[in-house]
Amino acid sequence: MDNVVVEIKNLSKLYRLGKNDVYALQGIDLKIHRGEFVALAGESGSGKTTLLNLIGCLDEPTDGNLQVLGQNVSTAGEKELAALRASKLGFVFQNFNLVPVLSAIENVEYSLIASAITDSERITRSRAALDRVGLGDRVSHRPDELSGGQRQRVAIARAIVHRPVLIIADEPTAALDKKNASAILQLLQELRKELEVTVVLASHDPLVLSQADRVVQLSDGVVIRDEKQGAT
Amino acid sequence: MILKLAIRNLFRNRRRTLLNILIISGGFLAVVIFQGFAANILDSTRWGAVNSQYGHIQIAAKKLWEKQSEDSFSDQQIKDPKPLQRKVAEISGVKSVSSRQTFYGLISNGDRSVAAQIVGFEPDIERGILEPEDVIAGEPFRTAGGGSSNIFRVAIGEGLAKIIDAKPGQNLTIIGQTADGGINAVDAEIVTTFRTVIQEIDDTTVFIPIELAGRLLDTDTAERLIVKLEAHEMVDRVLSEIKPLVGPEVRARSWLEVARLFNQTEEFFASQNAVVATIIFTLIFLSTVSTVSMSVAERTGEIGTLRAIGRSRSEIMTMFVAEGILLGLVGSFCGVILSYASASGISHSGMTIVIPGASMPIPIVIMFVLSAYVTALLATAVACVLATVVAVRKALKMKIVDALKYNI
Ligand SMILES: Nc1ncnc2c1ncn2[C@@H]1O[C@H](COP(=O)(O)OP(=O)(O)O)[C@@H](O)[C@H]1O
Ligand SMILES: [Mg+2]
Numbered sequence: 353m354d355n356v357v358v359e360i361k362n363l364s365k366l367y368r369l370g371k372n373d374v375y376a377l378q379g380i381d382l383k384i385h386r387g388e389f390v391a392l393a394g395e396s397g398s399g400k401t402t403l404l405n406l407i408g409c410l411d412e413p414t415d416g417n418l419q420v421l422g423q424n425v426s427t428a429g430e431k432e433l434a435a436l437r438a439s440k441l442g443f444v445f446q447n448f449n450l451v452p453v454l455s456a457i458e459n460v461e462y463s464l465i466a467s468a469i470t471d472s473e474r475i476t477r478s479r480a481a482l483d484r485v486g487l488g489d490r491v492s493h494r495p496d497e498l499s500g501g502q503r504q505r506v507a508i509a510r511a512i513v514h515r516p517v518l519i520i521a522d523e524p525t526a527a528l529d530k531k532n533a534s535a536i537l538q539l540l541q542e543l544r545k546e547l548e549v550t551v552v553l554a555s556h557d558p559l560v561l562s563q564a565d566r567v568v569q570l571s572d573g574v575v576i577r578d579e580k581q582g583a584t
Numbered sequence: 585m586i587l588k589l590a591i592r593n594l595f596r597n598r599r600r601t602l603l604n605i606l607i608i609s610g611g612f613l614a615v616v617i618f619q620g621f622a623a624n625i626l627d628s629t630r631w632g633a634v635n636s637q638y639g640h641i642q643i644a645a646k647k648l649w650e651k652q653s654e655d656s657f658s659d660q661q662i663k664d665p666k667p668l669q670r671k672v673a674e675i676s677g678v679k680s681v682s683s684r685q686t687f688y689g690l691i692s693n694g695d696r697s698v699a700a701q702i703v704g705f706e707p708d709i710e711r712g713i714l715e716p717e718d719v720i721a722g723e724p725f726r727t728a729g730g731g732s733s734n735i736f737r738v739a740i741g742e743g744l745a746k747i748i749d750a751k752p753g754q755n756l757t758i759i760g761q762t763a764d765g766g767i768n769a770v771d772a773e774i775v776t777t778f779r780t781v782i783q784e785i786d787d788t789t790v791f792i793p794i795e796l797a798g799r800l801l802d803t804d805t806a807e808r809l810i811v812k813l814e815a816h817e818m819v820d821r822v823l824s825e826i827k828p829l830v831g832p833e834v835r836a837r838s839w840l841e842v843a844r845l846f847n848q849t850e851e852f853f854a855s856q857n858a859v860v861a862t863i864i865f866t867l868i869f870l871s872t873v874s875t876v877s878m879s880v881a882e883r884t885g886e887i888g889t890l891r892a893i894g895r896s897r898s899e900i901m902t903m904f905v906a907e908g909i910l911l912g913l914v915g916s917f918c919g920v921i922l923s924y925a926s927a928s929g930i931s932h933s934g935m936t937i938v939i940p941g942a943s944m945p946i947p948i949v950i951m952f953v954l955s956a957y958v959t960a961l962l963a964t965a966v967a968c969v970l971a972t973v974v975a976v977r978k979a980l981k982m983k984i985v986d987a988l989k990y991n992i
Contacts, residue, residue: 410892410984431896438894449889449992453592458585463893465585510893 356419357518357550358384358407363416365402365573376402377573380416384552386517389544391564392554399573400554401522407552408441408520409433421517438466442511442549444521444540448503450495456482456506457491463510481509485539501532505539512543519543521553525560537563590906593879604875605915608968611864612919612960613926618860619956620927622853624949630816632781633846634712638839639810640819641826643668646835648807657763661805662834669809675825677818682710683806685797689760691740691790693774696748701788702758704797710810714739714778714791721777722752727793735795739776743787750774758792762802770800781946811836865963868915872971876908880979887979888987897980901973908972912964919964920957927952 360382367374377399384390384407392400405411406418409425418425421440425433437443442463450459460478467474482491485505495503504524511519521540525533537560544551553560561567562582569577594601634640648660662668665683673681685704690697705713707725714725725739738756750756752774759769772792779786798804813822819838826836840847880887890900927950936945979987 405985405988408892410988434891434894434896436894437892441894443889443892445889445988447991449885449988451589451886451890452992453589453596458588461585462890466894466899 355385356383357386357388357421358382358552359417359419360407361417363403363406363418364414365399365406365411366414375573377406377413380573380575382568382575382578384550386550387544387548388566389541389551389564390553390566390568391561392552392568392570393556393561394570395556398570400556400570402573403570404520404522404552404554407518408443409437438463439514440517442514442516442519444504444507444511444519444524444553446523446526448495448500448507448527450503450506450510452495455492455494456487456498456509459495459506460509460513463513467514478509478513481513482506484512484543485509499532500528501535504528504532504536508536508539508543512547512549515547516549518550518552521551523555524553525555525557530559533557534559586903586906587910589903590910593883593907594910597879600875600878601911604871604911605918607871608868608912608915608964609918609922611868612916612964613923614864615861615960615963616919616923616953616956617927617930617950619857619959620950620953621948622857623951623953623956625946626850626853627951628781628946629846629849633843634812634816634839637782637785638843638846639710640813640816640839641811641823641836642808642839642842643672643811643826643830643834643836644808645833647833649835649837657765657801658803658805661763661803661807662809663805665806665809668829668834671829672809672811672826675822677814677822679812679814680709680711681809681811682706683794683809684710685794685801685807687760687797687801687807689758689800691744691748692757692759693748693750693754697757697759698744698747700744700790702760702797702800703789703791704794705791705810706794707791710812712812714776718778718780719776720779722775725776725778725791727795735793735799736770736772737775737793738772738796739778739791740774741786741789742777742779743783744790745774745777750777752777756790758790758796758800760800762800763805764802766802768800768802770796772796861959861963865967868964869967869971872908872911872968873975875911876904876972876975877978879907880904880975883992884979884982884987885990885992888982888984888990889992891984892988900980901976904976905969905972908968909965912968915968916961916964919960923957923960924952926950 360380363377363380364375365377367376392403394400406413407420409420412426421436423436451462454462457478460481461474464474464477479491482488485508487502487505490498490502525536528536540551541563543549555561565582566580568575645660645662647655669681669683672678682705687702688699689702691700707727716724720742727734740750754774755771756774757769757771759767762768813819823836823838830836887900931949935948937948938945
């Protein structure tokens with residue numbers, strides 16, 4: 353149990369669109385262990401984002417059981433889930449989602465705003481996180497003064513600065529060129545080892561999938577393949 | 585961090601922020617100017633009322649206050665007013681105590697006669713009535729100068745003078761009813777024609793020395809004592825000091841109890857102020873709702889992201905409310921400066937206004953009313969905070985996953 357970060361049993365997510373019911377996910381069973389690097393694969397519309405949102409405790413399942421870090425997502429309250437996300441999860445988004453009026457370091461600091469640490473510690477840790485992603489010389493740049501790859505690095509710094517257990521990344525490289533995409537991927541790989549963090553990402557990019565040590569293939573809301581690959 | 589975010593977000597869309605600040609300060613200005621203007625009119629009315637009509641405190645027989653028709657004339661009078669007058673005059677803060685006798689009579693200057701309100705007063709003690717600036721023809725109205733003939737003089741209101749075509753220098757006959765019900769008449773010289781700020785007085789009133797009134801009515805009582813004070817605020821204290829001095833038949837009342845017109849004016853302005861303030865703060869509220877709503881709509885993705893990374897609804901609300909408050913503060917600050925500058929500008933411009941019931945235009949002066957500024961400040965703050973809450977609450981109801989679909 354200690355080793356299981358995410359446990360999913362017979363999970364379904366139903367969207368009601370007028371009279372039509374759309375099952376975005378149907379009968380998913382999945383266990384993700386600490387330190388894994390899992391890629392959710394599948395065509396557009398296959399349910400990757402829906403599943404990631406559920407694992408990220410951003411949404412509630414229609415049916416089935418979802419445990420994230422021992423927390424039952426269906427029964428937990430909004431505040432508990434927010435606290436869980438703030439302390440144990442890190443998010444990386446396709447379009448970086450940085451706060452435009454904040455500098456790189458301020459964006460990172462924002463992740464620590466509710467932590468019981470001093471201002472100086474918050475700044476030290478944020479600076480260290482930016483150093484780690486290779487942006488030590490860009491701390492006071494605003495997002496619009498940074499390239500796409502740099503922005504995603506800031507976002508990753510924001511996602512790791514509070515030492516999460518699980519990083520959730522929805523198409524983290526889709527908005528980047530090949531070179532930046534592989535650099536970001538490399539960075540996530542390194543961080544996973546350094547910080548012993550679990551990474552779950554969604555992508556339809558073969559390059560990304562080749563880097564993962566486990567690929568979960570979705571199609572029409574159903575897992576059609578789940579296999580480990582390569583050596584970890 | 586919250587303040588930093590608020591400032592930067594406000595700067596992010598300068599034009600929109602500026603527009604909102606403009607609306608807030610404009611509203612602020614309107615409220616302050618309107619209230620300052622009203623306060624000035626009230627204040628002049630108040631001084632006018634106190635000076636020329638009511639005094640700060642009036643002392644009269646209880647039966648006069650109660651005005652029962654079966655009471656006789658003498659029941660409604662203060663008997664032997666002089667000692668009371670002297671004692672009240674010794675209370676600190678009292679500027680003057682004078683007696684008055686008001687009654688209705690006929691006045692005539694030969695061919696024409698007309699009913700008039702006759703006010704017997706003590707022109708040498710009671711200042712404020714018939715000040716030199718009220719005199720439009722003849723001489724200032726005084727009796728001092730020695731010799732009993734000096735009491736046979738009257739001052740006639742401008743409107744009344746016109747009706748009977750009376751001029752200073754002419755004789756006027758006043759006919760009235762004596763204390764025991766007989767008819768009596770006295771002759772006096774018109775020495776003054778006057779114009780006060782209150783047209784009603786000018787159209788109906790003849791002022792005469794109280795000694796002349798005593799002669800006409802054949803009495804040495806007084807209808808009432810008029811007490812004038814050094815400041816409006818002393819009324820309550822002096823009232824309480826007068827109480828033990830008067831007998832059981834007599835009661836002292838503050839002018840506010842007596843002055844119906846003033847009370848109505850005050851109520852009128854109070855409700856006007858409230859209506860204007862409500863309209864303006866509604867405007868401020870609505871414009872802030874629209875500003876914040878636009879900002880919230882643009883920042884839906886940001887809100888979703890912040891919530892995703894664990895920020896609570898209340899933290900996000902706080903962030904926006906800080907913006908709202910800041911907007912309100914800056915707007916109010918500009919409003920204060922704008923209002924103060926415009927108020928002194930208007931006050932010094934020499935513009936005048938004609939108000940109903942006043943006989944001449946009075947200068948427009950915008951009084952500095954601290955409470956107007958404070959009210960405007962508080963109301964702006966409330967309007968801005970409320971507007972933010974209204975605008976943001978909707979966005980916070982959205983599910984995180986839906987908010988995340990918006991680009992940041
Ligand atoms: N909010 C929603 N309302 C209705 N249908 C939705 C909503 N979100 C996703 N879907 C549907 O759920 C399915 C899975 O979508 P999604 O998880 O976004 O797929 P992917 O991320 O793999 O492209 C799609 O058919 C999509 O149209
Ligand atoms: Mg997707």
